[in-house]
Amino acid sequence: MNRKSLVLPAVIGLLAPVLAACGGTDGAGKSDGSIVVGTTDQFAASKKAPAPFDPAYAYDAGSWNVLRQTLQTLMALPRGGGEPVPEAARQCGFTDTGNERYECTLREGLTFSGGDAVTAADVKYSIDRVRAINADSGVSGLLANIDTVETQGESKVIFHLKTADATFPFKLATPVAGIVHPADYSKSKLREGFDIDGSGPYKVSAQVKDDVVVKVVFTKNANYKGQLNPKNGKVELRSYLDADDMGVALEKGDIDLMTRTMSPTQIQKLSDDPGKNINLIETPGLEIRYLGFNTDAPGARTKAVRQAMAQLINRGELASKVYGTQAEPLYSLVPATITGHANSFFNKYGDPSVDKAKQMLEQANVTTPVKLTLNYTTDHYGEGTEKEFEQLKKQLNASGLFDVTIKGTKWTEFRPNELEGKYAVYGLGWFPDFPDADNFVAPFLDKGNFLASPYANSTIRNELIPESRRQADRLTASKSLEKIQSIVADDVPVLPLWQGKQYVAARDDIQGVEWALDSSSNLQLWELSRGVKG
Incomplete structure (x- = not known):
C-alpha cells in the first residue's frame, strides 16, 4: 500500500496527563498478579x-x-x-x-x-x-x-x-x-x-451469568507469534452497570484501570481534584456521535424535516452543556483531525436559525410542529447520552417547529430495532474501524452499510467512494471525500453532532497507560504492566 500523505500525530506527542486522586487503598495488587480493567461495556x-x-x-x-x-x-x-x-x-x-x-x-x-x-x-x-x-x-x-x-x-x-x-x-x-x-x-x-479461539496474544475465558458476561479473563498465549510484545501475563476485564460503580472500584483498588465509558462528571472530578493514587490521561480520539434517519419512515422521509433539524441544532451548546471540554461540535461525518475533513454542515447551514428552518419547512409544505421520537440507547455510550437527548429535545421543541419526545432502550434491543428499521430517528456513536476518512463515510453510505439505511445516493456509491479509494495519496482523495460530505450535508441521511476526546484513569503503579487506547479507541491490553508507584 502506497499511502504517503495520511499523517496522524503520534499518540505520545499528544498525551495530556492530569494527576487526580480519589483516595482509596494504597495498593491495587491482585493475588494472582493480574491487571484488572473496568469497563461499562456490556x-x-x-x-x-x-x-x-x-x-x-x-x-x-x-x-x-x-x-x-x-x-x-x-x-x-x-x-x-x-x-x-x-x-x-x-x-x-x-x-x-x-x-x-x-x-x-x-x-x-x-x-x-x-x-x-x-x-x-x-x-x-x-x-x-x-x-x-x-x-x-x-x-x-x-x-x-x-x-x-x-x-x-x-x-x-x-x-x-x-x-x-x-x-x-x-x-x-x-x-x-x-x-x-x-x-x-x-x-x-x-x-x-x-x-x-484464535492465535492472538491472549487466550480468553468468559464468566457468564444469565447470558451476560461478568468478566473476561485474558491469559498470555505461549504459542503467539507476531509483532506485539505483551508486557503482562494476565488481564481481567470486568463489566460494570454504570460508571459510578466502576469509579468506586478504582478508588478501592478493586480494579487497576478504567476507560470506556467514564462519565463527564467523573472526568471533571478527576481533572479538578489532583492527588496521589490515580492518574487521569487524556488522549486524542476519533469518536463521533450523530443522529441517523430512516429515510423511508414517516416523519423522517421528508428531506426538509432533516434539513430543518440540521439548521436548528446548536452543536456547541449541546457539547458544552453535556460534556464540557470533553467534546467539540462536529460539522461533518469526518472528524476535524482526519485528512479529507470538510465543515460541510456549517458551510451549508451556518449558525442555528429558527427563521431559516421555518422557511425550509414552509417551502416543502410541511405542517408544524413536526412530531418525532428521538431514540437512544441507555447503556452503551455512558450516562451522558440521556442528558444529550434531553438537550436535543429542548433545542428542537424551543423552536416551535417540532414536537419531540425521546425514548431510551437497552443496547441489546436498541441495535436490532434500528437495523430492522423500527426507528425514524436514532442516536449512535462511531468508533472508527481505522483512521481514514473512508471509514467515516462508506460504513454509513455504501451498499450493505452499518446502519442498514435505505438512503442510497448513486453518485456517492458508484463514483465518489470508488474514486477516493483509488488514491493511495489520501490528500489527493480529499476532493472526492469533500464532495461526499457536501452531498450528505444537503440530503442529511445522518446528522453529525460532536467529536469526543477519550480518557483513561489508572492507579499509579500501572505502566503503559498512555498506550492503553489508540486514537480509534482500540484497547491495547498487551501494553499494560505493573510497576513501582510514582
Whole structure:
C-alpha cells in the first residue's frame, strides 16, 4: 500500500496527563498478579444477537476490544498510529499498479492457541466465512470489495479486489478479518455464546451469568507469534452497570484501570481534584456521535424535516452543556483531525436559525410542529447520552417547529430495532474501524452499510467512494471525500453532532497507560504492566 500523505500525530506527542486522586487503598495488587480493567461495556447474548464475540457478527467497540486481544489479523495498527504493519503476516503489499491485487505471506511457525498450525487456507476460510454469513450487523461490508481469495501453498494469500482500494490494508487489521480455526467456527452459521479461539496474544475465558458476561479473563498465549510484545501475563476485564460503580472500584483498588465509558462528571472530578493514587490521561480520539434517519419512515422521509433539524441544532451548546471540554461540535461525518475533513454542515447551514428552518419547512409544505421520537440507547455510550437527548429535545421543541419526545432502550434491543428499521430517528456513536476518512463515510453510505439505511445516493456509491479509494495519496482523495460530505450535508441521511476526546484513569503503579487506547479507541491490553508507584 502506497499511502504517503495520511499523517496522524503520534499518540505520545499528544498525551495530556492530569494527576487526580480519589483516595482509596494504597495498593491495587491482585493475588494472582493480574491487571484488572473496568469497563461499562456490556456483553450479552440474545435471540436477536446470539454471537457477540463472533468476528462474522461483532461490530461494536466493546466486542472488538475483546477480539483484538485474542484473534490475530494479517495486519495491525502500529503502537503510535499510522499505516498498518504485518502481524500474522511476514509481509503484505499490493502487487499491481491499480491497487486491486493484495498479497500476504504468513509468518513461519504460526499456530492457534491450541497448537494447530495456522495456514493460508485458514485465512481464506475465515474471510470467506464472514462474507458468506453476511450478518445483519453490517460488519461484512468491510470485506465487500473482495472478489476472490486465492492461496498458494501453506503461507501465501492473495486477495483479488473488485475495484481499487488503497484502504484495504486497514481493513485487514480489523477483527472482521480475524483468523479462526475451521474446527471451531462453522462455515455457514455464527458461533453462539462467548467462546473465542484464535492465535492472538491472549487466550480468553468468559464468566457468564444469565447470558451476560461478568468478566473476561485474558491469559498470555505461549504459542503467539507476531509483532506485539505483551508486557503482562494476565488481564481481567470486568463489566460494570454504570460508571459510578466502576469509579468506586478504582478508588478501592478493586480494579487497576478504567476507560470506556467514564462519565463527564467523573472526568471533571478527576481533572479538578489532583492527588496521589490515580492518574487521569487524556488522549486524542476519533469518536463521533450523530443522529441517523430512516429515510423511508414517516416523519423522517421528508428531506426538509432533516434539513430543518440540521439548521436548528446548536452543536456547541449541546457539547458544552453535556460534556464540557470533553467534546467539540462536529460539522461533518469526518472528524476535524482526519485528512479529507470538510465543515460541510456549517458551510451549508451556518449558525442555528429558527427563521431559516421555518422557511425550509414552509417551502416543502410541511405542517408544524413536526412530531418525532428521538431514540437512544441507555447503556452503551455512558450516562451522558440521556442528558444529550434531553438537550436535543429542548433545542428542537424551543423552536416551535417540532414536537419531540425521546425514548431510551437497552443496547441489546436498541441495535436490532434500528437495523430492522423500527426507528425514524436514532442516536449512535462511531468508533472508527481505522483512521481514514473512508471509514467515516462508506460504513454509513455504501451498499450493505452499518446502519442498514435505505438512503442510497448513486453518485456517492458508484463514483465518489470508488474514486477516493483509488488514491493511495489520501490528500489527493480529499476532493472526492469533500464532495461526499457536501452531498450528505444537503440530503442529511445522518446528522453529525460532536467529536469526543477519550480518557483513561489508572492507579499509579500501572505502566503503559498512555498506550492503553489508540486514537480509534482500540484497547491495547498487551501494553499494560505493573510497576513501582510514582
